[in-house]
Amino acid sequence: MPSSPIRKLVPFAEAAKKKGIKVFHLNIGQPDIETPKICLDAVKNSDFKVLEYSHSAGNESYRKKLVSYYAKNNIEITHNDIIITTGGSEAIMFGFMACLDAGDEVIIPEPFYANYNGFATQSDVKVVPIKSNIEDGFALPPIEDFEKAITKNTKAIVVCNPNNPTGYLYSAEEMETLKNIVIKHDLFLFADEAYREFCYEGKQVSAMHLKGAEQHVILMDTISKRYSACGGRIGALVTKNKEVLDAAMKFAQARLSPPYYAQLLGEAAIDLPDDYFDITKAEYKLRRDTIVKRLNAIPGVFCPNPGGAFYAMARLPIDDCDLFCQWLLDSFSYNNATVMMAPATGFYSTIGLGKNEVRLAYVLNVDAINQAMDCLEVALKEYPGKR
Ligand SMILES: Cc1ncc(COP(=O)(O)O)c(C=O)c1O
Structure with missing residues (x-):
């Protein structure tokens, strides 16, 4: 059985939290919207x-x-x-x-x-x-x-x-x-x-x-x-x-x-009012617009505008997304915080593809997304495996 790229870095996130570092979880599609x-x-x-x-x-x-x-x-x-x-x-x-x-x-x-x-x-x-x-x-x-x-x-x-x-x-x-x-x-x-x-x-x-x-x-x-x-x-x-x-x-x-x-x-x-999805959709759209704009403003980063779901894939100027995502958790912090993302390699079945891509789940509010993007921006300047 292959391990899940979404969950395999969890021990590193737990270790970061034990050190008192706040981890912005953009790695997993766990919405923060309240259950009705x-x-x-x-x-x-x-x-x-x-x-x-x-x-x-x-x-x-x-x-x-x-x-x-x-x-x-x-x-x-x-x-x-x-x-x-x-x-x-x-x-x-x-x-x-x-x-x-x-x-x-x-x-x-x-x-x-x-x-x-x-x-x-x-x-x-x-x-x-x-x-x-x-x-x-x-x-x-x-x-x-x-x-x-x-x-x-x-x-x-x-x-x-x-x-x-x-x-x-x-x-x-x-x-x-x-x-x-x-x-x-x-x-x-x-x-x-x-x-x-x-x-x-x-x-x-x-x-x-x-x-x-x-x-x-x-x-x-x-x-x-x-x-x-x-x-x-x-x-x-x-x-x-x-x-x-x-x-x-x-x-x-x-x-x-x-x-x-x-x-x-x-x-x-099934009895929820018809506008239930309008409200949640508007919130996700705002988050998508925020994260895509912030990502594309970082030098060397490219993120296509996703039309649906609550995920974005971004290409980063890095050597290896698995190493980078782990480094973010075990060797980096900015304002005592860091960001957790899913390395894209796990979403490809062809070995070697997606090495410079990550998946981000925009399941946090706009304020948290902005803080997470601040972390990512600084991290990409400091990361030793930059490309
Ligand atoms: C595309 C897709 N299919 C299926 C699932 C599984 O969802 P469930 O929680 O209903 O098992 C997920 C969960 O993230 C998903 O993203």
Whole structure:
């Protein structure tokens, strides 16, 4: 199993904190936005005598309410197309295990959400990366690159939209391109839409909107980021492909049921007012604008403007992002503070790529982001491995 690039520097951050240094955590997508009160109240006010297993596919009442959430996003499904999972993570795992056999290949534009590597390892599946580039903001690689990568073992493509780690928001044309490839080669399209609500330049085109690809698309979803409810561990696998759903259900039954309490939380969230996302989105947009502006103002730094999610990838004038991110924690401080970022190498599957890039999660308020950028600016002047 590969280690997570997002978490592997945690011991260094802990050591820095023990020395009394404040660490600005831009390394992990843990939002600081408060979980909505009506969601927490739904758990607090729950009233039952036995904390039972739920249905393996999740509570029917929750799945029925989710249908209206998806309808608001122009995704027409029934509650029978949904399996509630333990986070989006389990939805991805179920998708891989239900659709892919050992030795099958899955194509993923890189850099990609690092845990796909771990899920692929667990399912004995081979990840075939296709490089996207920081110069064009990590747009979808050309169709020829996909065609070249497809072999007799290719069974699926993963698209994360908006993207983690790049923040890229795929256009309608790019989603059509993906649709055409999966139909032409009879592949699955795993669509990770954990950040659906957080789009700042335009609207997300869901893979579930792709007409004619209904039997190919498996949607992996989660409430973790949507409602700032990462600890609830509630996600969903959604597909109109009955055979896939039946196979995924066997895995769902083997693990018995998804968490009970957080299903109550997820169900209550559907009643949030429509402007709930306007407020959180406006806050993230302000943070994005701040961090991108500050990064691009530092000499030698380049950060494309991400259209969605809450991540930015930046190219830095450094030799090695793993060394730099560790150095920031064990050898540097400014005003008794430092910044923790995720080295980009862990988001690439091709060895050697991303060595001078980092991922920053803008999950802190604007004031903290500005202080973190002050640290980074000074650090880049002092770092011995400057390029
Ligand atoms: C793209 C993406 N997919 C899936 C997940 C997993 O989310 P969950 O907390 O729902 O397991 C994350 C978490 O950061 C993510 O960024």
